[in-house]
Structures are given as structure tokens and as C-alpha cells.
Amino acid sequence: MTDSSRPAVEAVGLHRRYGPADGAGFDAVRGLDLTVHRGELFALLGTNGAGKTSTMELLEGLAAPTAGGIRVLGHDPYRERAAVRPRIGIMLQESGFPGELTVAEAVRCWVGLTSRARPADEALDLVGLLDRRTVRVKQLSGGERRRLDLAVALLGRPELLFLDEPSTGLDPEARAAVWQLVRELRAQGTTVLLTTHYLEEAEELADRLLIMHRGRAVVSGTVAEVIAGRPSRISFELPERSGPYGDLTLPPLPAAEVTATGRRVTVRTTRLQETLTDLLGWAARHQVALGALDARSASLEEAFLAIAAEAAGAAPLPIGDPR
Amino acid sequence: MTTVTGRLLALGRAEAALLLRNRTALFTALLMPPLMLAALRPILDQQRATSPGLDLHAALVGGLAGIVLLFVVYYTLTAAYVGRRSELVLKRLRTGEARDGEILLGTAVPAVVLAVLQLAVLGAASTALLDLPAPVNPVLLLAGLVLALALLIPLAALSSAFTRTVESAGLTTLPVLLVAQFGSGVLFPLETMPDGLATVCRLLPTTPALRLIRIGWFGGDGSVPATGFLGTWSAAAPALLLAAAWALVAVWAAHRWFRWEPRR
Numbered sequence A: 001m002t003d004s005s006r007p008a009v010e011a012v013g014l015h016r017r018y019g020p021a022d023g024a025g026f027d028a029v030r031g032l033d034l035t036v037h038r039g040e041l042f043a044l045l046g047t048n049g050a051g052k053t054s055t056m057e058l059l060e061g062l063a064a065p066t067a068g069g070i071r072v073l074g075h076d077p078y079r080e081r082a083a084v085r086p087r088i089g090i091m092l093q094e095s096g097f098p099g100e101l102t103v104a105e106a107v108r109c110w111v112g113l114t115s116r117a118r119p120a121d122e123a124l125d126l127v128g129l130l131d132r133r134t135v136r137v138k139q140l141s142g143g144e145r146r147r148l149d150l151a152v153a154l155l156g157r158p159e160l161l162f163l164d165e166p167s168t169g170l171d172p173e174a175r176a177a178v179w180q181l182v183r184e185l186r187a188q189g190t191t192v193l194l195t196t197h198y199l200e201e202a203e204e205l206a207d208r209l210l211i212m213h214r215g216r217a218v219v220s221g222t223v224a225e226v227i228a229g230r231p232s233r234i235s236f237e238l239p240e241r242s243g244p245y246g247d248l249t250l251p252p253l254p255a256a257e258v259t260a261t262g263r264r265v266t267v268r269t270t271r272l273q274e275t276l277t278d279l280l281g282w283a284a285r286h287q288v289a290l291g292a293l294d295a296r297s298a299s300l301e302e303a304f305l306a307i308a309a310e311a312a313g314a315a316p317l318p319i320g321d322p323r
Numbered sequence B: 001m002t003t004v005t006g007r008l009l010a011l012g013r014a015e016a017a018l019l020l021r022n023r024t025a026l027f028t029a030l031l032m033p034p035l036m037l038a039a040l041r042p043i044l045d046q047q048r049a050t051s052p053g054l055d056l057h058a059a060l061v062g063g064l065a066g067i068v069l070l071f072v073v074y075y076t077l078t079a080a081y082v083g084r085r086s087e088l089v090l091k092r093l094r095t096g097e098a099r100d101g102e103i104l105l106g107t108a109v110p111a112v113v114l115a116v117l118q119l120a121v122l123g124a125a126s127t128a129l130l131d132l133p134a135p136v137n138p139v140l141l142l143a144g145l146v147l148a149l150a151l152l153i154p155l156a157a158l159s160s161a162f163t164r165t166v167e168s169a170g171l172t173t174l175p176v177l178l179v180a181q182f183g184s185g186v187l188f189p190l191e192t193m194p195d196g197l198a199t200v201c202r203l204l205p206t207t208p209a210l211r212l213i214r215i216g217w218f219g220g221d222g223s224v225p226a227t228g229f230l231g232t233w234s235a236a237a238p239a240l241l242l243a244a245a246w247a248l249v250a251v252w253a254a255h256r257w258f259r260w261e262p263r264r
Helices: A052-060 A081-086 A101-112 A120-126 A142-153 A172-187 A198-204 A221-225 A272-285 A298-313 B006-022 B024-049 B056-086 B089-093 B100-130 B139-162 B174-183 B195-201 B207-218 B229-257
Strands: A009-017 A026-034 A039-044 A068-073 A088-091 A160-164 A191-196 A208-213 A218-222 A232-237 A256-261 A266-270 A291-296
Touching: A009 A052, A026 A052, A026 A208, A026 A218, A039 A052, A052 A068, A052 A160, A052 A191, A081 A088, A088 A142, A101 A120, A101 A142, A101 A256, A101 B006, A120 A142, A120 A266, A142 A160, A142 A172, A172 A191, A172 A198, A191 A198, A191 B100, A198 A298, A208 A221, A208 A298, A218 A298, A221 A298, A232 A272, A232 B006, A266 A272, B006 B024, B006 B056, B006 B100, B006 B207, B024 B056, B024 B100, B056 B089, B056 B100, B056 B139, B056 B174, B100 B139, B139 B207, B207 B229
Parallel strands: A039 A191, A039 A208, A088 A160, A160 A191
Antiparallel strands: A009 A026, A009 A068, A208 A218, A232 A266, A232 A291, A256 A266
């Protein structure tokens, strides 16, 4: 029944519609296929309103899909929630603990609601909240609340962990700590499905990812697969076109696409090293100082923005152009 | 593995801590029944002047039970559901192992315990002070109590669906509180009403369960002649069926309209 060779999450043809079936309703998820293998960390990315949270709620069994099938650890997460829930941990996008309870009381309540629960203090220690245990929830900072939420999600040592924007609202130090914790959990064999706004989070943590746009999957695969074929980017500022630089023109740059806005130039290239060599050689010969020079390989962020723009039917966004 | 009892207790324990820290709710739950009781006595005295057959003590005990159940269970719980919903506590709880019904019932545990304790204390006190007889049919009394809870808990869930903030619960619970107090024999015993009106009032959702409590204790409620243990069963049969029917309707309606998260 719980064949461990099968994926942790399998979703096929997922649809979720809010409101009536006619034009007044809204399709948040429109035919999504998704597979999360056991032991992997899978990131669900997308712009705001792409349908990430709607999808997560279906996979978590909080709502039934309008159409499509879901198996989570071999069960229907909505109809067979009693079989699924003891084996998964869920952290919603917004935490929900009574403000007048202390941190310890909130966790103790959840200990009573969770099979094979860790001791409350152990869970709080995992997320670095042990010294805040006697503080009322309403007095916690936003970041501390996120960590309390994570502690509760980890209480039952879940096989599968759902994290909906786990690091939103955390300061950089707390975010690094959460990343470290998630890595450790994965190393111990926990399957993790997370959504995030932070592309570097997905780049840092995810084995595989899926980018959603308007309820559909636009692209999926490993970070390397998603980035493959995306251009690298060079940007710099030219000096004023006056005096010795009056008739300055850039050299021909094969395999590159150049866009200029005033003095600011952005070059996209599939061959970063060659293009950069050509450019720097030219600058040395003409004694041109390239201001604010920046060269970078294709990143997930760049790929994401380009993909989102393409999916929206627009031209790729001018990345890195400050104006 | 967690058990239903374990989950209810975990939820109830957290909710009890919240109730103890919420002065408004605690005030309503602890002081409202004695205050209303103090107000009830002169009202009933006055009614006895006009309807000489009224069993004052029975009416008092029946009214008392109604007040405790309405304020401690129905009102307190409506506010509690609204509060937990607005803090997204209910939404978060639904991600766990507790089923929907358990979440609502677990939240109700402290209010129910408090109401039962108050009823026990007030019942014992009035027995001693008013020299009341022992309950004629304790089973019926208990059935009335259980059915009243089975009605008022889902009714609180239903009312919370139409309540945006904890503060506005005072307004949204008013219809049920008023209808129950005026129409279910709490402030005005049904036997003092004109026959037609009394018949209509006996059909109201909150009336049959409260009648069962009174028949169970005193063997009758003014409309049926007082009998012994066996006689009370046939006297109470219609109220028993009606109370169960209203409880089912309330559960259905709560299931249909209850909201687990705030409107956006």
C-alpha cells in the first residue's frame, strides 16, 4: 500500500476552480502535472498569483481538486487524510497560533494532535526558539512566528514536508539557519516540497523545480536543466561621448545581443568568456573605462524572469536595467 | 498514534488557557448566569401573581439551565470560533490530524465543562435553598442537557459564520439569545402564555431540549401533568424527538455555512 519506490507526490491533470463554473469563477490551477520523488527537495516557483498556494493546498489535502488525480505517499490526500496526515508536516504561508498562548503552550497543543510527536522543547530547539518558550505568540516577531510554524510542521518527524514560503519574513541569518535545517532534514531522507519567492533559495536547495505561471507548469527540471541555453549577461557604463570618446563604437560581438539605454549597455551572450575577451580587449585598446562592469552566468533568476515574460506573451524583460 | 480523546483534550486544554486569559469571555461565562438569575426571580414572582398555577421553583430551575447554556456555551463559543478563525488558528489546525468536527468540539470543551460545573453548583445550591425534590428522571434530564449542547455548539459555529469580529458577536448572537430567552421558557414560562403562542414556542429550536431538563427534574413542565419516572418518558417523547431533529438541522447548517478562514 505504501510502496516506497513510488514517488512521494504524484499529481496528474490538476485543476482548481474557485467560484461558479461559468465566467464568474476563477481557475487558479489549470492542468498541472507534478511528481516529487522520495528524498528529493522540490521547489514550486512562480509569480504572485501563479497558483502555487492553490496547488499546495490540493497536495496537502486541504481541498479537493476540481479535476485531476493526486497520490501523496500512495493515498488520496483529501479523501484518505487520516492515512496521510500522520506522515506529513505542513507549514502554511501564514501561521495560525492563538496570540494569547505562550510558544510552549501552542506547541504542547500540537504535540497532542500529532502522532509520534517529538517533545515540544526538542522541536523548539530545532528552530532556535527554545529561549522564547514562555513568550506569548502575539509578542513574537514575524520571523519567530515563521519558525514556530516550522517547529510545528516538524513535530511528527514527517516523511514529507510541505513548506509554503518558509523563509518569507526572515532576516538573512534566520534564513540561512532555516536553509541549513532543511538541508539536514533532506540528508536524513525527508522529502521536501517548498514554494518560494526567493530564486536563490530554490537554486541553493532544490534538486528539481517547477515554474508555474497562471496555473500551468511553464518549465521543470533540475536547476541546471532550467538554466541551460539561457544567455549570460554583461553590463557596464560607457564614458560620456565627448572629447576623445566622441565617436566611440563597440566592437562586433558574435553570438551576443546588445541593448543600450543611454550610457548603460547590456550584452546577452551564450558564450560569456569569448564575448568578455572581445569586449575587454577593445576597452584596453581604446583606453575606455567600463563603469560598473558586471558579468554573470545565467542564473535561475534570469531564467525565471525570461520564462515568466515569455509565458506572459511579452518580450523577455530587460534584466538588470535599472531604468 | 493520536486518539480522538487525546486530540479533544489537547484542543480543550489550549482553549481553556485562552478562556482564562480573556476577561470579557470569562466575565460573561462566570457572572452572567448569577446576574440573570438575580433578575429572573422578580420577573417570575410577578408572573405568579397573574398565573397562580405556576410552579415557581420549576420555572426558576428551567430558566437557570437555559441561561447558563445560552451564555456559557452558545455565546462564549460563538466568540471563540470567530477569534480562532480570525487568527487563522482553525485553518492551521485543519492541516493536522484532527478532523473538522474534532476541532470544533475540542474548542467547545472548556465552555461545556464550565457550563456543566455551573449547572451542578447552581442545581445543588437551589436544591438546598429551595428544598427541591430529587430529579424524577435523571436520564431524561441528562438527555435534555446533551441535546441542548448538541444544538447550541453547532448553532455557535453557525452564528460565527455570520460574525466578522469577536466584538460583533454580541450583535450576531442576539437573535438566538432573544428568541430563546423569550420563547423557550427562560424568562417567561410557557404555561403563562396564551395556548396558541405557547404551542408555537414549543416548536422553537431551543425549547424542546430545555423542556426535557425541566420534565426530567420535576416530572412535568406545566403543560403536561407531573408524573413519575415511567410517565415522564411518554410525556417527553415529542420534545425528545423534536430536540434531536433540531440538533440534526443545526449540525447540517453548521456544516453547510461554517467558515474556516476569514473572508479576504
